[in-house]
Amino acid sequence: MQPRTQEFSKLAARALGDTQVQKALLGLQTGFDQARQRAILELTPEAWDRLRDRAREIRRHTLERLDYYVGLLADNVVRNGGAVHFARDAHEAAQIVLDIARRNGVKLAVKGKSMVSEEMALNHLLAANGVEALETDLGEYIIQLAGETPFHIVAPAIHKSQEEVAELFARKLGTPEGADAEALTRIARETLRQKFLQAGMGISGVNFAIAETGTVCIVTNEGNGRMSTSLPPIHVALMGMEKVTPALEDLGVFYRLLPRAATGQRATSYFTLVSGPRRNEDEDGPEQFHLVMMDNGRSRLLADPELREALFCIRCGACLNACPVYRKVGGHAYGWVYPGPIGAVVTPAMVGLPKAVALPFASTLCGACREVCPVKINIPRMLLKLRADAVEGAPGQRKASWYEGLTFRAWGRLMRSERTLARARGVAVFLQRPFSRDGWLQKMPLPLFYRWTRGRDFPTLARRSFHELWEDELRTSSPQVPPLR
Amino acid sequence: MVRASLFATCLVDQFFPQVGVSTVNLLRRLEVQVDFPVGQTCCGQPAFNSGYRSHALPLALRWLDLFQDSEYVVVPSGSCAAMLKVYTPELLKDNPKDAQRAVELARRTYELSQFLVDVLKVTDVGASYPARITYHASCHLLRELGVSSQPLALLRGVRGAEFAPMEAATECCGFGGTFAVKYADISTAILAGKLRAIEVTEAEAVVACDMGCLMHMGGAMRRRGMKTRPMHLACSHVPKSSPS
Ligand code: SF4
Numbered sequence: 001m002q003p004r005t006q007e008f009s010k011l012a013a014r015a016l017g018d019t020q021v022q023k024a025l026l027g028l029q030t031g032f033d034q035a036r037q038r039a040i041l042e043l044t045p046e047a048w049d050r051l052r053d054r055a056r057e058i059r060r061h062t063l064e065r066l067d068y069y070v071g072l073l074a075d076n077v078v079r080n081g082g083a084v085h086f087a088r089d090a091h092e093a094a095q096i097v098l099d100i101a102r103r104n105g106v107k108l109a110v111k112g113k114s115m116v117s118e119e120m121a122l123n124h125l126l127a128a129n130g131v132e133a134l135e136t137d138l139g140e141y142i143i144q145l146a147g148e149t150p151f152h153i154v155a156p157a158i159h160k161s162q163e164e165v166a167e168l169f170a171r172k173l174g175t176p177e178g179a180d181a182e183a184l185t186r187i188a189r190e191t192l193r194q195k196f197l198q199a200g201m202g203i204s205g206v207n208f209a210i211a212e213t214g215t216v217c218i219v220t221n222e223g224n225g226r227m228s229t230s231l232p233p234i235h236v237a238l239m240g241m242e243k244v245t246p247a248l249e250d251l252g253v254f255y256r257l258l259p260r261a262a263t264g265q266r267a268t269s270y271f272t273l274v275s276g277p278r279r280n281e282d283e284d285g286p287e288q289f290h291l292v293m294m295d296n297g298r299s300r301l302l303a304d305p306e307l308r309e310a311l312f313c314i315r316c317g318a319c320l321n322a323c324p325v326y327r328k329v330g331g332h333a334y335g336w337v338y339p340g341p342i343g344a345v346v347t348p349a350m351v352g353l354p355k356a357v358a359l360p361f362a363s364t365l366c367g368a369c370r371e372v373c374p375v376k377i378n379i380p381r382m383l384l385k386l387r388a389d390a391v392e393g394a395p396g397q398r399k400a401s402w403y404e405g406l407t408f409r410a411w412g413r414l415m416r417s418e419r420t421l422a423r424a425r426g427v428a429v430f431l432q433r434p435f436s437r438d439g440w441l442q443k444m445p446l447p448l449f450y451r452w453t454r455g456r457d458f459p460t461l462a463r464r465s466f467h468e469l470w471e472d473e474l475r476t477s478s479p480q481v482p483p484l485r
Numbered sequence: 486m487v488r489a490s491l492f493a494t495c496l497v498d499q500f501f502p503q504v505g506v507s508t509v510n511l512l513r514r515l516e517v518q519v520d521f522p523v524g525q526t527c528c529g530q531p532a533f534n535s536g537y538r539s540h541a542l543p544l545a546l547r548w549l550d551l552f553q554d555s556e557y558v559v560v561p562s563g564s565c566a567a568m569l570k571v572y573t574p575e576l577l578k579d580n581p582k583d584a585q586r587a588v589e590l591a592r593r594t595y596e597l598s599q600f601l602v603d604v605l606k607v608t609d610v611g612a613s614y615p616a617r618i619t620y621h622a623s624c625h626l627l628r629e630l631g632v633s634s635q636p637l638a639l640l641r642g643v644r645g646a647e648f649a650p651m652e653a654a655t656e657c658c659g660f661g662g663t664f665a666v667k668y669a670d671i672s673t674a675i676l677a678g679k680l681r682a683i684e685v686t687e688a689e690a691v692v693a694c695d696m697g698c699l700m701h702m703g704g705a706m707r708r709r710g711m712k713t714r715p716m717h718l719a720c721s722h723v724p725k726s727s728p729s
Contacts (some may be wrong), residue, residue: 325668325671325675362671366628366661370628391538405537416543418524425499453670455669457707457708460500470504
């Protein structure tokens with residue numbers, strides 16, 4: 001998938017004007033965000049906070065020794081009879097999967113939900129080479145039929161109404177019009193069930209990969225994940241290299257955090273552990289197991305002490321649900337795989353900051369993301385760092401608007417000298433006079449600033465600044481009212 | 486006697502001086518000896534938040550120099566206080582001469598409600614305001630400084646005021662500094678939800694501790710002809726709709 005991160009403003013405007021998208025986003029707030037809050041209350045906020053700190057410790061420990069744990073994971077996967085593949089970038093990773101498919105004459109692959117495969121644009125590459133890749137997660141299936149990308153990292157098709165899905169199914173699958181949710185799910189399930197049996201390959205994502213046992217853990221609410229890992233003769237699991245965790249017991253922390261943060265659930269419907277291919281004594285399971293570990297910009301995050309914590313992310317989506325900007329513009333506006341606050345941090349590392357420069361600025365820095373994050377990632381601070389990189393960073397990384405640069409230079413001059421500032425304000429107070437309506441401006445004929453008055457009045461400069469009031473009256477005056485004590 | 490230096494902030498200095506006047510009067514009534522280091526301008530937040538750290542740096546140093554002898558620095562703005570307390574020491578951390586001074590001055594710097602409640606230990610400042618009011622929790626005040634109960638305690642102490650809690654009071658109003666012009670349409674779309682929440686309270690005034698949020702909400706309330714007025718916590722009376 002080609003990043004459309006440069007089109008952020010345009011895509012955001014489209015989402016703002018789309019009533020269905022706005023309705024869905026409102027639902028996300030009540031459905032996910034409030035459910036999360038209830039789940040935390042139920043567990044008790046203190047216990048929740050302890051879990052978060054514990055999770056942070058595990059993540060910090062792991063990332064400090066990432067090469068060691070990745071190596072350990074690889075060794076143990078091989079010991080279990082699986083194969084391990086390392087990919088530097090998304091392109092390489094997709095090529096690896098294609099090669100496995102080709103070597104084994106695979107014509108049809110069934111896929112569980114995997115954001116990493118979205119980074120790889122895997123479906124496109126496979127299709128272009130004669131391998132059909134079929135999404136089996138209901139949400140992913142819907143957006144695959146619609147030819148779209150995930151709208152949300154946990155609920156990829158949340159932006160679509162039931163009517164839209166019914167219409168889509170009618171068009172693509174020839175189902176009767178106006179089917180209800182239950183019927184639609186049944187239709188999807190029946191269509192997919194046959195495919196599971198025909199598929200030569202199952203592809204899945206990975207939520208956690210346990211180094212000491214060589215096990216991958218997949219957390220889902222639909223049985224499709226388990227079927228794509230167990231029915232086809234080959235299972236290919238895709239992961240970002242940061243998904244490794246040292247020990248099985250770590251899941252005791254992460255599995256209590258992830259469902260609660262994501263959907264407010266105490267547990268998901270399915271929790272799958274896969275340790276390699278079928279063994280002699282096993283009755284079923286795939287004959288081959290492949291684990292693809294992908295870097296794709298992650299080592300760039302790892303190398304930057306100010307951004308490293310972004311790799312703590314367990315992809316729960318809570319920061320999206322809490323973000324005032326995501327709640328208005330939705331997932332497609334961000335123009336690539338990962339939307340919302342965490343998307344604004346990781347996307348620049350993956351597609352390059354100059355291309356994704358709109359994203360770190362598309363935030364009010366309100367801090368809601370940090371507050372809800374189950375691993376307490378300080379996302380606002382990272383956005384600030386990326387903004388600084390974009391404006392004053394290394395030449396290849398920079399991407400600032402010259403107009404804004406000039407504005408800030410002028411502003412800086414004013415703010416560094418109170419005398420210049422006072423002179424400039426004198427002129428401005430004079431100039432604003434004819435436009436003032438009771439101390440407010442309804443229009444500001446200045447580049448950039450004119451946008452303020454599209455929806456809001458702007459205050460005029462006070463006739464006398466606080467500096468003047470202080471000098472003229474306050475400095476020597478006593479309080480207007482007698483003291484309290 | 487407690488001595489405090491007012492860091493008025495650029496918005497108050499240039500646009501809303503009455504907030505500064507109210508702050509000074511309020512502090513003096515509590516027998517704080519207030520001074521105002523002349524020549525102060527801005528904490529640098531607009532530049533810092535937009536990535537222009539090189540323009541924020543001289544302002545950080547200016548703050549250090551102007552306030553170095555202050556016992557306390559009081560700031561009537563959550564986000565500017567967060568800039569000074571949280572981000573400025575970080576901005577100066579590789580500056581051997583100033584790093585330590587910045588940490589120490591940051592420690593003596595307080596947002597107004599924080600100063601009143603945590604340092605002076607007062608929640609009743611003798612204010613009276615016989616009207617229905619509501620409160621918006623500004624993001625930086627709440628999440629960078631962790632100030633949540635202090636403004637509410639002060640509002641509870643206002644005689645005659647009827648407090649109408651706002652739904653989702655801790656949610657962002659959509660201001661975000663330069664975000665408000667850079668992504669003006671997203672900013673006002675977020676604001677629309679806040680305005681609805683304000684409208685439901687039927688309050689005469691929406692109180693906050695940050696003129697950034699208040700100028701954003703107030704500008705829209707005026708545009709829409711809403712009866713609610715923006716009001717800074719320091720003002721014991723509603724400032725006239727005109728900020729001049
Ligand atoms: S950054 Fe935190 S809240 Fe956002 S998806 Fe990752 S873990 Fe969840």
